[in-house]
Amino acid sequence: MSGGDEPCAPSPAPWRVSLVVAANDLRRKIRDRTAVLMGVVTPLVMAGVIGLAFGGGISFAATITVVDVDGSALSTGLIDGLVDGMPADAPVRLVRSSDLDAARRDLAAGSADAVIIVPAGFGASIPAMSTGGQPGSLRVLTDANKRIAGDVARSIADGVSARIGASVLSITTALEPRGATLDAAAIAGIVQDGQQVTVPIALATADAGDRYPPVAYFGASMGILFLFFTVGSGARSLIIERKEGTLARVRAAPVTDGAVLFGKSLGVLVLGLASLLCIWAITTVVFRSPWGDPWAVLAVIMAAVIAVTGVSTLVTGLARTDAQADGLTSVVAFVFALLGGSFLQPGSLPGVLDKLTLITPNGWALRAFTLIGAGGAGLADVLPHVGVLLSIGIVTALVGVRALRTKALA
């Protein structure tokens, strides 16, 4: 610290120095279009692309052909029940047919999305079920490219199987211990009634409510990925300025090293913050993809920027040259993004890998964003995540600044 000798020109307060350094760095960054491109435009474009790929979800409609090769009373009755039971507004349309070859051609041509076949001899094989006989099987033809239609056709066939099973089971259970004691008319009555038995538990489906909009999720994930580059270039500028002698000249002025370093960090933080805030604003307004409770989002954004700034400072501190810093930053950015699940929708990683996301700041931030955006979490719910991110940031920044200081200012 200088400043004891008042008659000389007064040296500026350290905070003023920091502000000047930060403002200068920011001005230069904004003039260089790369910062805007990397910090805002690219993450948004990527989020848009991924969001478009996943965002629409499935718009599902299918035509399923039901082929009755059997032609027995049982198969006709079953298929009538299926076709008539399908609501008119259902996304699935069932079409009757008796021509298997035509159905196969329709499937190949794409005019049918799946085929259910009741094979020859099916009806005749059912009565033997009650004595442990092997009934015929229903067959489902699916196209590998139409997995959902295939699943629906299988569900329908499974439902038919369940209904037949319920009838046979009912009749067998009613008759078994005393079948011999009943007269033929009573048995016929039970068999007749048994065919009307249906499964008494029905499955309804309900949507879970709005999930996290993919554009918002990937906006955040890509924003954090590119934060490494934005912030990394800021830390790297310290190495370049030392190489070019700019730092030496700055230090000739009555300023402290701490003030310069703090100013540079401040510039980087503001830039990183601006980049994520822009992404937040644009995805919310333009893409109509809200992120959830604003205070919670803001807290996580700030904590994420601090964490990434810390990690970048450390990475830059470990590098010997600016080219090396560049390379290391890309490696760390991509490895963290991969491990942190930045390229995948939440919940798509299996157990161990899902836990592994938590060794990265990306993983913590994305988890918090998902909780806020889809789970309706507020600031209090994400405080642990914010705490972890801040700790990562502060610890790595302290180590990184030490390394940088000895390197850049020595």
Add this chain to the structure above:
Amino acid sequence: MTATGAHRPPASARAVVAIARTDLARLVRDPVALFFIVVLPVVIMLLIGATFGAQGQRTTVGVVDLDHSAASAELTAALRAGDLLEVPEYGSEAALRQDVRIQNLPGGVVIPAGYGASLGRGEVAVVTLVADQKSGTAVTLARVVGNVIDRDGQVLAAARFAAGHGAGEESTLVERSRDVQARIHQVGVEVETTGRESLTSVNRYAYTAPSNLVLFVFINSIVGATALVESRRLGVTRRMLAAPISARTIVFGAGLTRLLIALVQSVLIVGVGALVFGVSWGDPVAVTVLVLVFALLATGAGLLIGALAHKPEQVPSLGIPISIGMAMLGGCMWPLEIVPPALRTAGHLTPHAWAMDAWITLGFEGGGLGAIAGDLLVLGAAATVLLGLAVWRLQRTLVT
């Protein structure tokens, strides 16, 4: 060509080789570049393969029992009985919905209060499957859960029916019905899949391996342009021109380096894919041609960037994100068959999409050289244009 002897290669050819050798020697000493060329593609293949593989394992379905009756406990037990489902219990429907929304859980079953009572009255009891109805997994889950419910429901229906027809007490008939159910064979459902196999069902690395090849060969060629821009800026290329070699020779030398790196990386990924992950790439001749054409294309793109960029640091900072964006559009991150048609069309503005089409034809449909001729033609034309532009442009920028 300036032939100087019958046996020795022409001077310019030797110069091209010498330039390439120097470049390669410098590359081998750069650990970061080697990480990107060798380690990262393999690690990513592993990671993504693990993600796809997870889908084949047990599915998790949460359950909320709001009824707390014997019947609801029975249904929960039935859900747990098979090997297919893992069934964690949730305390409230809100907690279950929250986990489905944040995609911690693919779906969950809500057994409503009054479930047991409705069954007791002989009514149809409705349980609800909560899932993201916009995703394909909802349909699969409905089928799997529906099967469990049907089997459980059959027993209840049979016991009630038998009791109604004078076979005894309903409560004792449930046990007998369960015994009968275990004995009888249900009607089977045989599934026959036509067309090619789904892209992830054959081998979980079968799609990841070619997509990483396309992604990384392209990215590395682009990033490799940094060295060329640096040489231009530092004046290395200008000083090389002082030697008796032409600008064309220098361009070919740089191009040869990039091509070799692209080829080495392709061979590495094909090799690791085939030997470690068991990926079958398809007809070897067609695979070789495709690798070569795509490597030429990537080299052309890299050289062109090397000719156009002003500052070396611009190359990775713009090249990496742009290459990743192209890879996403082109189907290297997920199959283009799952995206909306418009996006699929837009994706074919990138060479990646054409290359992926060709890899799918070779690896999944058993096609040969003839089947990918159209894709090769597009890639080859793009490679020719890029290489031509790059050579023309570089010859001028190296001299001035």
